[in-house]
Amino acid sequence: MKKQALIFCLSLFILQANAQDQTINGTTFKVNGNVGIGTTTPSADLEIKGNMKLGLTHTLVDGGYLSVSSKWGDWMTFVDGYSNDTYNFHNPNNGGRLELYIEDGQTNARNFGVFTVLKSGNIGVGTKTPSEKLQVNGLIRIPSANNQDNNSPGIVLASNDDFLYDNQYLNHYGFGFHGYQDGSSSHTEPNNAYMSGYFGVDFFTNGQNRMRISRGGIVSIGSVERQLGYKLAVNGNIKAKEIRVETGWSDFVFEDSYNLPSLKEVESHIKEKGHLKDIPSAEEVAKHGIFLGKMDSKLLQKIEELTLYTIDQEKRIENLESKNEKLIALVEKLINKQSE
Template identity: 40%
Template sequence: MKFKLTTIVLVISGFITYAQQIGDGHAPATIADFSAPLKSGIYNGLNTTTSGMAPDNSNVWQHLFAARHISTINNYQLQIASSFAINDRLFFRKIVAGDLSSTNTNWVELATRGLNTFNGNQIINGNVGIGISVPSSTLEVKTPAIAGSETLLKLSVSDANQDYIRISNGTNTDNQFMPTIQGYRISDSRSILYLTATTESNMDIGTDPLMTFDSRTAAASIITRPLFAWDSYGNRKMILTSNGSLGIGTLTTGTHKLAVEGSIGAREIKVQATGWSDFVFKKEYNLPTLEEVEKHIAEKGHLKDIPNEEEVLKNGINLGEMNSKLLQKIEELTLYSIQQNKKIEDQAKEIEALKTLVLRIEKIEKELGQK
């Protein structure tokens, strides 16, 4: 560090000794035209007696050091100056080539405060802090607290400058920060925000997902709170709970993995059943008699093993279980129909036998009547 300071002092001393002095060597009290030649040297140097080294108080500027070439070709003047009336800024700047035509000289400057313009690539080896003095990451931004409008980062493009993506504070509550990513688009009606995970086609292998959304505590999974929600201007439309249940149109999923407030349209629904009703056709099945069925209906008002209306309205039905029970009743009806058919067939045979008997009796009676 001492070596760097010594080098700077030697360079500045060289400017004082060998720089071309412009004019009579006396600096004016103020400079009305910044395109006018400015004398080289250190202004208001400590214990200096050099003529022309009086401080230049040009409006709100105070020139501390100036080095100028007699030619106006190329970058011909270098200044270190300060602003003592506006933001107390320190400037390191130069005049670009051939600009001695107006009072608004074309400066290229680097200021310690206020508005700065940088041209070209800026390479910074280290951390960058905006609004923070000791950044702990490559880029760290801390915005001042502004109620309802704290924006940390806003990105847009020049040919659609009303469209942007913004990272901001999503709450108006003081002393709280809710990180919010917002995409805003009014240039047309296409999609506004994409989250895309991209890989090469030869990496479309394995079982790891391309994109993962993770809600967690610092060291464990969420147990109680919902994990994700889908809203429209604060109106909740869908929710995913901590146990993996999805609610659509409802915030209460109960014991269901999928709870929907409204109808569901589908071309096909497959229910994995734990059992089926084919036991009705086994020989050991005790098929209730129709008299028993009639008695149960008279007493209970519904079929056996089928929930009544009150229970269904209160608890709903298990689709797989109910289909199995309905099939059980259909199979029982099938057995009743088979039994009835056998009885009908037996009765038909008996009727045919009776018809034959009647014909024989009629024949006998006719023969007896002729005698």
């Protein structure tokens, strides 16, 4: 090291004595004081064209450091030799932050606040003054949505805990996108967003829990109480254009083996119970509610029973009318005979 320093000093002495540019072992010393390594036309105090390795030491800590400073603070600049785009890392004089600026190499227009790290640990993207651990002024895009490895597409909120769904790895605690396409096994379209919570998901507005999906898939709206045995429980009114209920139907009433109760039996049950057979009482409905599908089926059963009663009564009426017509004809015949 001492030998190299001595050679450097002697070289400077020779340059000053000769007052002309000198190149020694690939290093050029200009009369204006510029030094070039790998170039004979250095444009700065020191210009190096080629690879450089620094073995730095420090007396206080293991390793070393490189300090580049000016009256405007510490700067470290990297220039793209192809596009002349410039990347500047800046530690301003007021300290407490590390900033990244980017220049396009053509107009010297500087893109401020690309990336900032404060001494508090706050990181800002698109802002120089992040107020949280991570603050992004702008949009965040997650383009990957069809991963079939364990790199979950999305934002992880708690832990890197994946699960396999439809040949894609999603996260138990987070949200993002997956590429399942309705009606197809193709994963080419990232058209589905997902949100996942292993133990359940709660939805809040105005500080109130409005909807909860439990770990077992029970959905509660208007109440956080799980209604066991039901997939959907709503504490409030529901308005809909149409509701489709898939359940059994009551056409068995029209089968020959069906035992249609007599009207006297119906009357007796009403007098004793206060409601139709197989239909819940008002007290039961108030306490337990009703199953829409089952109740529609029971109501249809009663309508079909009424239809059978009506058909039977129609036959009885027709029979009575026939007998009545015969009686009238007989009476008229007797009257005419007496008149003779």
